[in-house]
Amino acid sequence: MNLRYYILFANYEQGLALRDILLQDGIPNRIAPAPRAIQGDLSCGMSLLVEPEYIEQARRSIEEHHAAYHRIASLEGQIRPNRDRYC
Amino acid sequence: MIYLDNAATTMHKPQTVIDAVVHAMTSMGNASRGAHTGALEASRTIYETRRKIAKLFGCKRPDHVVFTCNSTEALNIAIQGAIPAKSHVITTDLEHNSVLRPLYRLKEESGVCLDFARADRQGRLDLQELEGLIRPDTKAIVCTHMSNLTGEIVDIARIGRMTKDRGILLCVDASQSAGNTPIDMEQMGIDILCFTGHKGLMGPQGTGGMCIREGVEIHPLKEGGSGVQSYRHRQPVEYPTRLEAGTLNGHGLAGLSAALDYILETGVETIGRKERMLAEHFYEGVSQIEGVKVYGCFEDKNRGPVVALNVREYDSSEVSDVLSVDYDIATRPGAHCAPRMHEALGTVDQGAVRFSFSWFNTVEETDQAIEAVRKIALA
Numbered sequence: 001m002n003l004r005y006y007i008l009f010a011n012y013e014q015g016l017a018l019r020d021i022l023l024q025d026g027i028p029n030r031i032a033p034a035p036r037a038i039q040g041d042l043s044c045g046m047s048l049l050v051e052p053e054y055i056e057q058a059r060r061s062i063e064e065h066h067a068a069y070h071r072i073a074s075l076e077g078q079i080r081p082n083r084d085r086y087c
Numbered sequence: 088m089i090y091l092d093n094a095a096t097t098m099h100k101p102q103t104v105i106d107a108v109v110h111a112m113t114s115m116g117n118a119s120r121g122a123h124t125g126a127l128e129a130s131r132t133i134y135e136t137r138r139k140i141a142k143l144f145g146c147k148r149p150d151h152v153v154f155t156c157n158s159t160e161a162l163n164i165a166i167q168g169a170i171p172a173k174s175h176v177i178t179t180d181l182e183h184n185s186v187l188r189p190l191y192r193l194k195e196e197s198g199v200c201l202d203f204a205r206a207d208r209q210g211r212l213d214l215q216e217l218e219g220l221i222r223p224d225t226k227a228i229v230c231t232h233m234s235n236l237t238g239e240i241v242d243i244a245r246i247g248r249m250t251k252d253r254g255i256l257l258c259v260d261a262s263q264s265a266g267n268t269p270i271d272m273e274q275m276g277i278d279i280l281c282f283t284g285h286k287g288l289m290g291p292q293g294t295g296g297m298c299i300r301e302g303v304e305i306h307p308l309k310e311g312g313s314g315v316q317s318y319r320h321r322q323p324v325e326y327p328t329r330l331e332a333g334t335l336n337g338h339g340l341a342g343l344s345a346a347l348d349y350i351l352e353t354g355v356e357t358i359g360r361k362e363r364m365l366a367e368h369f370y371e372g373v374s375q376i377e378g379v380k381v382y383g384c385f386e387d388k389n390r391g392p393v394v395a396l397n398v399r400e401y402d403s404s405e406v407s408d409v410l411s412v413d414y415d416i417a418t419r420p421g422a423h424c425a426p427r428m429h430e431a432l433g434t435v436d437q438g439a440v441r442f443s444f445s446w447f448n449t450v451e452e453t454d455q456a457i458e459a460v461r462k463i464a465l466a
Contacts, residue, residue, distance in 0.1 A: 032404070032408050033404035033405075033407050033408050033420050033421065034404060034421075035402040035404045035405060036402050036403060036404055036420075036421060036422075036436060036437055036438040037402050037436070039404075039421070045404075045420075045421050077405065078400075078401045078402060078405055079401055079405055079406070079409050079463060079466050080409075080466045
């Protein structure tokens with residue numbers, strides 16, 4: 001199982017702002033293109049990819065900082081399951 | 088980085104463009120505001136840039152070249168300022184949201200009736216079908232010159248022959264073709280040509296504009312400072328001032344001016360030939376790989392330097408992510424602001440990975456991109 005967690009946003013401004021917050025809180029993440037499968041109509045082309053073990057910390061950080069985001073979605077990776085780097 | 092996202096913006100610019108911007112930022116005042124050396128340098132630079140744009144696009148009147156921030160702004164000015172309420176307008180499935188959204192707005196707010204010329208599964212238009220959509224109350228055809236997704240080139244001259252004698256306005260989005268494909272407004276029958284400065288023209292972001300045929304009236308979208316006719320309550324009626332409220336991006340336009348020198352000296356045909364050679368080389372390489380599906384029609388060699396593809400059933404965003412993270416190759420996945428074209432190609436759910444080539448790309452870079460796609464397809 002290669003489940004990935006993507007935080008989706010309405011625009012790039014929200015995404016970049018949350019990336020700063022998560023890094024400040026020591027939560028590893030990286031910017032990745034938002035997968036089409038979970039993007040829907042409302043989110044933008046960028047997402048923050050967060051390791052499963054850190055996703056709850058990320059949720060708490062979002063709540064604590066009242067950070068804007070669209071939603072969090074999980075999706076199984078399709079290409080080479082072990083390739084991910086998060087920082 | 089191997090930069091293959093040139094349909095979004097060209098990253099590599101001629102050094103003369105960079106030098107011109109730096110020079111302008113240390114010497115330029117505000118154009119059309121006063122007569123001191125700095126103001127005059129700005130006015131002169133912008134004046135010369137208009138003349139070069141007019142020369143490049145076959146626009147008879149340099150004073151009908153209007154500068155904007157980008158082609159989206161130019162298209163908004165054209166669409167909202169030249170199309171009457173409750174009229175009939177034709178556009179195509181190939182369009183970018185910079186055309187679609189202003190038209191949808193007119194449809195919702197001004198009662199404009201909109202018809203679409205459909206693209207087939209290969210992203211090609213049937214111009215006979217487009218001509219069949221023309222009605223007695225058709226006031227405008229708004230059409231791209233080149234698809235930003237497949238590189239399909241639209242025969243604008245043929246559409247120009249349809250509109251000329253019928254009194255229909257022809258507004259063309261040249262965002263993808265300007266700089267790599269010859270454009271002659273007069274010969275092609277174009278009434279309004281909208282362009283951006285930062286893609287094929289190799290200028291700075293924040294530059295763009297429109298060329299307006301003599302006799303075409305466009306109502307201004309913005310009103311404000313013009314540096315002239317200051318006691319009038321409304322925007323001056325003369326072009327280009329009519330459509331240029333506020334300070335222009337003089338620093339950017341100085342860069343665009345240098346970029347135009349580079350293009351005019353090198354030749355649009357020469358630039359286009361090289362870019363198309365790279366795209367064709369890439370297409371020939373990737374189309375042989377099992378599991379790779381390329382979109383668009385490649386039988387016609389007269390096409391833009393763009394190749395969109397998917398690898399197996401992989402989400403296009405994940406493929407683009409692997410290209411970026413593992414191979415340092417910049418591409419664009421997803422929808423490319425071209426929703427109707429993705430519907431036509433059947434790629435709404437998967438998106439597509441777009442590789443777009445520029446004058447500064449090399450065969451070696453193209454070969455590395457082919458190899459990266461091959462490895463992803465094998466993964």
